[in-house]
Amino acid sequence: MMKWKLSFRRARIAALSLTLAAGLIGAAGSATDVAAAEKGTTQPYEALFEGDRIIDVKVTIAEEDWDSILESPLDKDYKSVSVEVDGNKLDNVGFSTKGNLTLKAVASMTDSDRYSFRLKFDKYDKKQTLLGLDKMVLNNNYSDPSYLREYLHYEALRAIGEDAPLTVFVNLYVNGKLYGFYTGVEAVDDSYLARNYGEDYKDGVLYDTDEKSYLQYEESGEYKTITNDMGTDENKAALQKFIRVLNDMPDGEKGSIESVLDVDSALKYIAANAVLGNYDSYNGDKGHNYMLYGDANGKFTVVPWDMNMSFNGYSGGGRNVSSGANGTVNTNALTASVDVPVLGIAMESVPMINNLLKVPEYKTRYREYVGQLVDYMEGIGDRIGGLADLIRPYVNADPTKFYTMEQFEANVAYSSSEQANAEGTGGPSGNAGAPGGEPPAGMEPPEGTMTPEGARPEGMQPPEGMTRPEGNANAGQDQAPGRGQGMGMGMGTMAAGSLKTFALNRLANLQAQLGLPVTALPSGSASGNEQPSTGGAAIGSSGKGIQVTLDGRTLSFADQQPVSRNGSVFVPASVILEALGAEVSWNKADRSVTATKAGMTVKLTIGSKNATVNGKAVTLSAPVTASGNRTMVPVRFLAESLQLNVEWKPNLSTVTITNP
Numbered sequence: 001m002m003k004w005k006l007s008f009r010r011a012r013i014a015a016l017s018l019t020l021a022a023g024l025i026g027a028a029g030s031a032t033d034v035a036a037a038e039k040g041t042t043q044p045y046e047a048l049f050e051g052d053r054i055i056d057v058k059v060t061i062a063e064e065d066w067d068s069i070l071e072s073p074l075d076k077d078y079k080s081v082s083v084e085v086d087g088n089k090l091d092n093v094g095f096s097t098k099g100n101l102t103l104k105a106v107a108s109m110t111d112s113d114r115y116s117f118r119l120k121f122d123k124y125d126k127k128q129t130l131l132g133l134d135k136m137v138l139n140n141n142y143s144d145p146s147y148l149r150e151y152l153h154y155e156a157l158r159a160i161g162e163d164a165p166l167t168v169f170v171n172l173y174v175n176g177k178l179y180g181f182y183t184g185v186e187a188v189d190d191s192y193l194a195r196n197y198g199e200d201y202k203d204g205v206l207y208d209t210d211e212k213s214y215l216q217y218e219e220s221g222e223y224k225t226i227t228n229d230m231g232t233d234e235n236k237a238a239l240q241k242f243i244r245v246l247n248d249m250p251d252g253e254k255g256s257i258e259s260v261l262d263v264d265s266a267l268k269y270i271a272a273n274a275v276l277g278n279y280d281s282y283n284g285d286k287g288h289n290y291m292l293y294g295d296a297n298g299k300f301t302v303v304p305w306d307m308n309m310s311f312n313g314y315s316g317g318g319r320n321v322s323s324g325a326n327g328t329v330n331t332n333a334l335t336a337s338v339d340v341p342v343l344g345i346a347m348e349s350v351p352m353i354n355n356l357l358k359v360p361e362y363k364t365r366y367r368e369y370v371g372q373l374v375d376y377m378e379g380i381g382d383r384i385g386g387l388a389d390l391i392r393p394y395v396n397a398d399p400t401k402f403y404t405m406e407q408f409e410a411n412v413a414y415s416s417s418e419q420a421n422a423e424g425t426g427g428p429s430g431n432a433g434a435p436g437g438e439p440p441a442g443m444e445p446p447e448g449t450m451t452p453e454g455a456r457p458e459g460m461q462p463p464e465g466m467t468r469p470e471g472n473a474n475a476g477q478d479q480a481p482g483r484g485q486g487m488g489m490g491m492g493t494m495a496a497g498s499l500k501t502f503a504l505n506r507l508a509n510l511q512a513q514l515g516l517p518v519t520a521l522p523s524g525s526a527s528g529n530e531q532p533s534t535g536g537a538a539i540g541s542s543g544k545g546i547q548v549t550l551d552g553r554t555l556s557f558a559d560q561q562p563v564s565r566n567g568s569v570f571v572p573a574s575v576i577l578e579a580l581g582a583e584v585s586w587n588k589a590d591r592s593v594t595a596t597k598a599g600m601t602v603k604l605t606i607g608s609k610n611a612t613v614n615g616k617a618v619t620l621s622a623p624v625t626a627s628g629n630r631t632m633v634p635v636r637f638l639a640e641s642l643q644l645n646v647e648w649k650p651n652l653s654t655v656t657i658t659n660p
Contacts, residue, residue: 040196045133048086049166049186052390055086057119057138057184058173059095066174073097073107073115078123085119085130094123102142114180114400116140117172118187135187138172140180143313145403146411146499147395148387150183152380153276153307160372161591162268163196164304169391181391181398188291188303189230203296205231206303207239214287214345215352217247229291238298249355254362257355262301263362269302270353271369274341275377277333277506278310282352285344286314302352312502334506338370338513374514377507381414384500388412414500414522546571547654550579576657582642595642602641613641 048055061069065079078094097103097115106115117138121130130136141147150167157164170184186192193201210225221240233239242260249255257263269290273283281289291303312333330336330343339357340347347354356362388408395401395408504521511518548555548571555575577584582597592605603612611618618637636646645658 040198041194043132043191043195045129045131045186045191046166046195048131048133049168052169052387054169054171054391054394055184056084056171056173057086057182058084058176059119060175061095063175069095069097069115070113073103073113076103078118078120080124083119083121085136088130090121090128090130092124092128094118094120096120098137102140106140106142112400112402114140114142114402116142116182122190129191132191133186134191135189137185137187138170138182139185139308140402141183141308142402143309144411144499145407146384146388147181147183147391147408148384148412148499149310149313150185150307151387152383153272153278153310154185154304156276156373156376157268157272157304159376160268160272160369162265162272162304163301165192169394171394178397178399180400181394183308188305193230193293197293197295197301200296201293202231205233205238205294207233207292207294208305209288209290209292211286211288213282213290214350215243215246215282216349217243217351225288226292231294233294238294238300239292241298242292242294242300246355247351249351249359252358252360254359260299262299263356264365265302266352266356267362267366268369269304270341270356271338271366271373272304273310274336274338275370275373275506275510276310277312277336277502278307278314279333279343280306280309280314282350283342284314287345287350311499312497312506334502335509338367338510370510371514374507374510374516377503377510378519380503380507381500384412384503410497411499413498414504415498416521416523547652548576548657549654550576550657551659553579555579571655576639580642580644597642600642611637 060082061079065081068077069079074097076096076098078096080092081095082089082091083093083095084090096118098118099106099116103115106112119136119138120134121136122128122134139150141150144150147169151169154164154167165186165188167186168184170182172179172182188206190201193204193206197204206229207226208229210227213223213225221236223236223239223243226236226239228236238260245256245260249257270283273279273281280286289304289306291305292300293303294300330340333343336343341353341357342350357366392408396405401408504519508518508521577595580597582595585594585596586592587594590605592603594601594603596602601612601614605611609619639646639657643660645656645660647656647658648654649656
């Protein structure tokens with residue numbers, strides 16, 4: 001029987017002072033997000049994206065085809081290859097470069113061929129898939145020294161129930177040699193649509209967006225920046241109707257918008273961009289990086305895409321922008337108001353934000369999603385640290401990485417000096433790409449994320465002697481990993497400073513905006529292991545972290561250690577539930593999870609503050625939410641509901657759970 005990996009976060013009972021968070025995780029395929037489970041179909045390939053994993057993708061390609069790709073990367077021509085993905089072997093698979101501005105930027109480099117790639121498993125054989133997956137992309141993390149921005153943003157979207165692509169870390173091999181450490185992303189294609197919307201997806205249409213896809217009404221109805229990617233929409237009739245209805249919404253009223261738009265999909269997308277500082281999106285001046293899927297009835301859903309510049313990775317916009325009619329304009333991602341979730345563009349220019357948020361009901365729902373994302377962000381320090389520990393050896397071994405290991409470490413560590421510099425230079429004239437001001441010296445390209453024609457910005461040239469030897473299209477492959485401080489083949493564009501510095505300061509800013517207790521920031525400059533006192537890994541007096549015992553046996557946590565936040569201890573509950581032998585079931589119809597042991601039954605529902613214990617209602621202080629790869633619930637509540645004893649021993653930094 002399939003188990004579902006869910007995530008319950010911060011569902012706490014007000015009367016309890018000690019809470020332990022827990023994840024209910026399952027077997028292969030459990031990475032499916034809750035929203036998808038409601039209306040889509042389970043796919044075997046979901047097992048590839050199970051948990052926080054590094055998988056191998058091994059591509060075997062004819063030398064002449066590989067040379068052709070490297071010589072003409074902008075053509076994005078598919079070549080037939082054999083591929084092995086996490087041990088699954090397929091022949092006659094389509095393989096090509098992918099991207100737009102980033103592709104041009106890497107193509108312009110004289111010392112790097114680190115492109116992003118596409119694997120289309122059904123390119124030449126329409127019946128062939130990889131465990132049901134028809135297309136996968138391998139992203140090169142061009143603008144992200146942490147390798148984590150895209151991974152975390154998609155995770156946060158799934159945490160609040162948004163339909164979003166699955167992700168996994170990938171070691172890419174080409175003809176037997178390690179080519180690079182990539183982020184693997186489930187492409188928005190047939191298999192994605194079937195997983196999220198069911199087999200009837202074929203009756204719908206999918207649109208992709210280029211820059212300036214603001215969804216403003218156009219008399220011509222051409223909407224040239226919005227291009228058909230799949231399915232048929234005769235003369236863009238359904239798209240035209242959607243945009244017309246959106247723009248015709250009466251001021252502060254719904255009008256007919258719910259007949260043409262899944263409003264919640266838009267609100268979640270908008271909220272995540274605002275909370276996580278992702279303005280290379282519809283929320284920013286570029287107006288792109290989303291898709292629109294319209295079903296057979298012409299009702300569109302917003303599909304998130306391309307999050308590599310999230311967490312303040314995009315420095316464009318935010319300068320000299322008119323405030324518009326509402327009189328408010330955000331100038332940097334750190335302090336951006338959640339009530340004005342745009343940067344570098346006026347609200348009136350983006351009707352899918354402006355018109356929806358004028359409706360009181362939608363504004364309330366949007367703020368609820370913001371609150372759920374803030375819940376997710378309360379564990380972001382530890383999450384970044386844990387993932388950084390996981391991928392660090394693979395980043396170090398990456399022969400083609402764009403950034404040094406020093407830059408990777410700086411991106412996953414908190415720096416109070418960087419924040420102090422940002423605070424000293426912030427304000428309306430500050431750089432929107434840094435947390436409140438300018439990024440560290442030598443880390444900002446001129447105006448915007450890209451330099452002209454994708455050239456490498458000043459101050460980011462690799463050290464002398466680090467360029468690719470002439471005629472060698474794959475320099476660095478025969479070098480020891482980490483050569484030259486891991487510079488590899490050229491540099492990407494890093495517009496902002498530390499991922500962790502921005503994330504923790506953004507959390508504090510959002511908590512202040514929402515009137516919540518503000519999580520204390522770390523003091524001093526973090527070395528990579530330092531965590532916020534209320535948001536990081538909990539370290540006890542022994543220096544070994546918080547221990548959890550069950551009937552005297554110390555439990556082992558493989559991928560997520562216990563953490564302390566705001567005076568509470570959070571721990572993955574899958575370990576506890578498996579040790580207890582509790583039976584766990586998932587009801588996709590009402591998005592609820594039920595745990596049963598010794599005649600006691602506990603039921604919790606995603607998005608609800610209401611739980612039941614043997615049918616008796618109990619009110620939690622915050623709604624249960626999906627969060628990353630875990631379902632987070634208060635374990636004290638869960639354990640005591642199952643008639644277990646829970647005790648905190650501060651002198652030993654130990655939580656004990658015992659059968660009475």
